[in-house]
Amino acid sequence: MSRVAPLSGFPEFLPAGRVVEQRVIAKLAETFELYGFASVNTRSIEPMDQLLRKGETSKEVYVLRRLQAEAESGGDTGFGLHFDLTVPFARYVLENAGKLQFPFRRYQIQPCWRGERPQDGRFREFWQADIDIVDRDELPTHYEVEIPLVVGDALRSLPIPDVRIHVNNRKLSQGFYQGLGLSDPMGAIRAVDKIDKVGPAGVAKLLSEELGAADDQVKACLALAEIATDDESFVDAVRALGVSDPLLDEGLDELATVIATGAEDAPGLLRADMRIARGLDYYTGTVYETFMDGYGRLGSVCSGGRYDNLASDGKNSFPGVGISIGISRILVPLVSEGKLGATRDVPTCVLVALPDTDSRRDCDRIAAKLRSRGVATEVAPAAQKYGKQIKFAERRGIPFVLFPSSGTDGHEIRDIRSGEQSTVDIDSWLPPTTDLRAEIQRTGE
Amino acid sequence: MSRVAPLSGFPEFLPAGRVVEQRVIAKLAETFELYGFASVNTRSIEPMDQLLRKGETSKEVYVLRRLQAEAESGGDTGFGLHFDLTVPFARYVLENAGKLQFPFRRYQIQPCWRGERPQDGRFREFWQADIDIVDRDELPTHYEVEIPLVVGDALRSLPIPDVRIHVNNRKLSQGFYQGLGLSDPMGAIRAVDKIDKVGPAGVAKLLSEELGAADDQVKACLALAEIATDDESFVDAVRALGVSDPLLDEGLDELATVIATGAEDAPGLLRADMRIARGLDYYTGTVYETFMDGYGRLGSVCSGGRYDNLASDGKNSFPGVGISIGISRILVPLVSEGKLGATRDVPTCVLVALPDTDSRRDCDRIAAKLRSRGVATEVAPAAQKYGKQIKFAERRGIPFVLFPSSGTDGHEIRDIRSGEQSTVDIDSWLPPTTDLRAEIQRTGE
Known part of the structure; x- marks a missing residue:
């Protein structure tokens, strides 16, 4: 094993960073389960034809080839690594539809892969945490309200900067562009989705040159994209643009309900934002993007929406609504900038x-007693001088060192942070709860 | 999404099976942490030259190709999916040697991939749980005693059939073959490793035809492979074969210590077994294989050993000892045969x-109160007749249904298993601890 180097786009944590990741994943899972979401893990690979259904992402897929099959036909397996958890979940629902109970609430926390060039906040291998609710044939709109509130509860329980979920509704955008007389409303959605990259002028150019929009239509589209409010006042602002369409009405109603409920249950969490479009074709209702305070450069750290046609086998369709949290996108910068660490490694x-080599068995027995009460314990690797053994603990952040007594005096335990040392009853001693395990530590703020 | 079918070799669990997998993984992690093992997660891919260092496994690797790079040179990335967690860990240790504290105890629970033909208990994507202890330059032998005891503690805490760890020592085998005058002791180890596949006669043929062993040498090799004891009596049995060699003595001593300690600390867990060889070249001391009662057909469900030369950058070497638990190999058969399930889905x-559509917000507030005390709660999807709502709970195994009161009477909670119903104080009510979450259920025994 000669050459070893970190691979760009494939982040790995040192043990302290991994503590952060572990605790965050556990907290997310705990919150999702409190809301009744069941855990699902899918295989990492999908057939290429499933992965390529959403045209836009085809360039990003890692295709698998079996090494031993090199001679025959390149060895391609016809499979690729999944690039998100939505496509595998849609396939899982169809494959197991007869065995699942609908509405089906699931969460899924796994790595995903994209073969794209790595950049700030974008990785080639990254962890996502998804929640979705799917139903058979019809999905009530109240789930479009619930999903961002669950995610808000989950994200706000983490020691990360504050987040805000920006919400829009596809019906609103599509109805608006329709009512405006644009011939390709979906094309307009895709054009507006590029606003952060190309700016309003760039979007205007796309709308007029590629979609043939007239000047006043372009102006109305840009005016819509500027509307963003924390309460239901966006409805009046949109109406003031003078466009009418039944689909627009539906979208305004649905979005108003999401925003009103959010304002009541989770003040400051949701914001109606007409600029949010989501590039993917399959969204049909509410759509979400999430921004983390001070980390706008990362783009959305948590996105999703309602889809009606993603999972369908011809006979049955399974409409759903869901959000993906970009765990790596959130944690890798926070850990590598030193904002989040662990109380110990x-x-x-x-x-x-x-005390001496012959005492190892006795020390093992002392350790076993502590472990039986849930106290993580190891025995020193060698019978060095006690000073060296204390150093061993210090370097790892281990808070307590136990000095075994050979007699009947009882063992002594030292808190090596304070230096306090006392004789303890090994059959009942417990550390303070806060010392029991390594925890996330917010640092450098 | 038209064609959907399970993929052979890529097992996926339904929600109940996933509960089993989750609880097992959590229990393993908990046990490993009690012994001071830190969690590490590595990326899923490694450079091909690292993956191919252990010649034997080259045929099993999935190579990654970027779809968009199809035109140029086949698009191979030079990376493949890891086939175990040992190779990535060795690379991780070398890459981060300056930032880790040695001896370094880590556990790692992740999927691995092998492109081989799936068969009973062998998968193309499977979860493993590894623990290893590595040190810099030298590794004390007491870790070779500790590792199987930790794994024994972990496996015995799971609701799976009893396991037995069979232990041998490479020094013992190699010393024996050397002392016997065989010119290629490593070749003999590989031949004996095939004994379960080709039988003693097949091994005899390999030894004589490929390694040029004389009849009495073959006889001695087979006699050694037959020795298996639960205590230290294997030492006398080996000595009785009349072979002597300093390396053999060392191996006998080390194995005797492992077995004696195991007999004392974990009766019935360890068995000295001279037939255990492990095919991989890199083992240099104690080696382990584990068999599950009634599931001999799966082969070893948990294997490993000591290695001295796996991680080395020329200047420093990082000898280690570790074991891999085959989580999928153990759980997929137990779940699919119905031996393990969950108390609910x-x-x-x-x-x-x-009660009615307008009450959804009130019901959400009741649910939030229960969640705030750690009780997983969802609100019924629709205001159907209560009988239908109870059915909804029954089909999922949800134990309690809460009927909200609009007045000041307090809400009623029914245990739908017993039918018992009572008025409760929503600000203090808690279910019995055993009902709090879905647990593993042993069934069909």
């Missing part, structure tokens, strides 16, 4: 010092 | 019944 709470 | 403990 190891799970170990107590190091049992080793 | 969903995390939800309480379903809040919905």
Whole structure:
């Protein structure tokens, strides 16, 4: 194993960063389960034809080839690594429709892969946490209200900068562009979706040159994209643009309900934002993008929406609504900038010092007693001088060192941070709860 | 999404099976952390030259190609999916040696991939749980005793059939073959490793034809492979074969210590077994294979050993000892045969019944109160007749249904298994601890 180097786009954490990732994933899972979402794990690969259904992403897929099949036909397996958790989930629902209970609420926390050039906040291998609710044939709109509130609860329970979920509705955008007389409303949605990259002037150019929009139509589209409010006042602002369409009315109603409920249940979490479009074709109702305070450069850290036609086998359709949280996109910058760390690098709470080599078995028994009460314990690797053994604990952040007594005096435990040392009853001693395990530490703020 | 079919070799669980997998993974992680092992997650891919270092496995690797690079040179990235967690871990240790504290104890629970033909207990994508202890330059032998005891503790805490770890020592085998005058002791180890596949006669043929062993040498090799004891008596049995060699003595001593300690600390867990060889070249000391009662056909469900030369950058070497638990190999058969299931399919403990559509917001507030005390709760999807809402809970195994009161009487909660119903104080009510979350259920025994 000669050459070893980090691979661009494939982030890996040192143990302290991994503690952060572990605790965040556990907290997300806990919150999702409190809302009744069941855990699902899918295989990492999907047939290429499934992966390529959403045209836009085809360039990003890693295709699998079996090494041993090199001679025959390139060895392609016809499979690729999934680039999100939505496509695999839609396939899972169809494959197991007869065995699942609908509406089906699931969460899924797994790595995804994209073969694209890595850039700030974009990786080739990254962890996502998704929640979705799918139903058979019809999906009530109240789930479009619930999903961002669940995600808000989950994200706000994490030690990360504040987040705000920007919400729009496809019916609103599409109805508006229709009512405006644009011939390709979906094309307009895709053009407006580029506003952060190319600016209003760039969008105007796309609308007029590629979609043949007239000047006043372009102006109305840009005016719509500027509307963003924390309450239902966006409805009047949109109406003031003078466009009418039944689909627009439906979209305004639905979005108003989402925003009103959010304002009541989770003040400051949701914002109606007509600029949010989501590039993907399959969204049909509410859409979400999420921005983290001070990390606008990362783009949306958590996106999703309602889809009606993603999972369908011809006979049945399974409309759904869901959001993906970009775990790596959120955590990799926070950890690498030193904003988040761990209280220690190891799970170990107590190091049992080793007085001499022959005492190892006795020390193992002391450790076993502590472990039986849930206290992570290891025995020192060698019978060095106690000073060296204490250093061993210090370097890892292990808070307690136990010095075994050979007599009947009882063992002594030292808190090596304060230096306090006392004789303890090994059958009942417990550390303070906060020292029991490595926890996330907010630093450098 | 038209064609959907399960893929052979890529097992996926339905929600109940996933509960089993989740609980097992959590229990393993908990046990490993009690012994001070830190969690590490590595990226899923490694450079091909790293993956191919262990010649034997080259045929099994999935190579990654970028779809968009099709035109140029086939698009191969030079990377493949890891086929175990040992190779990535060795690379991780070398890459981060300056930032890690040694001895370094880590556990790692991730999927691995092998492009091989799927068969009973062998998959193309499968989860493994590894623990390893690596040190810099030298590794004390007491870790070769500790590792199988940690794994034994972890496996015995799971609701799976009893396991037995069979232990041998490479020094013992190699010393024996050397002392016997065989010119290629490593070749003999590989031949004996095939004994379960080709039988003693097949091994005899390999030894004589490929390694030029004389009849009495073949006989001695087969006699050694037959020795298996639960205590240290294997030492005398090996000595009785009349072979002597300093390396053999060392191996006998080391194995005797492992077995003696195991007999004391974990009776019935370890067995000295001279037939255990492990095919891989890199083992240098104690080696382990594990068999699950009644599932011999799966082969070893948990294997490993000591290695001295796996991670080395020329200047420093990082000897280690570790074991991999085959999570999928153990769980997929137990779940698919119906031996392990879950107490329910969903995390939800309480379903809040919905009296009418307008009450949804009130019901959401009741649910939020229960969630704030850690009770997983969802609100019924629609204001159907209560009988239908109870059915909804029954089909998912949700134990409690809450019927909201509009007045000041307090809400009623029904345990739908017993039919018992009572008025409760929503600000203090808690379900029995055993109902709090979905748990593993042993069934069909």
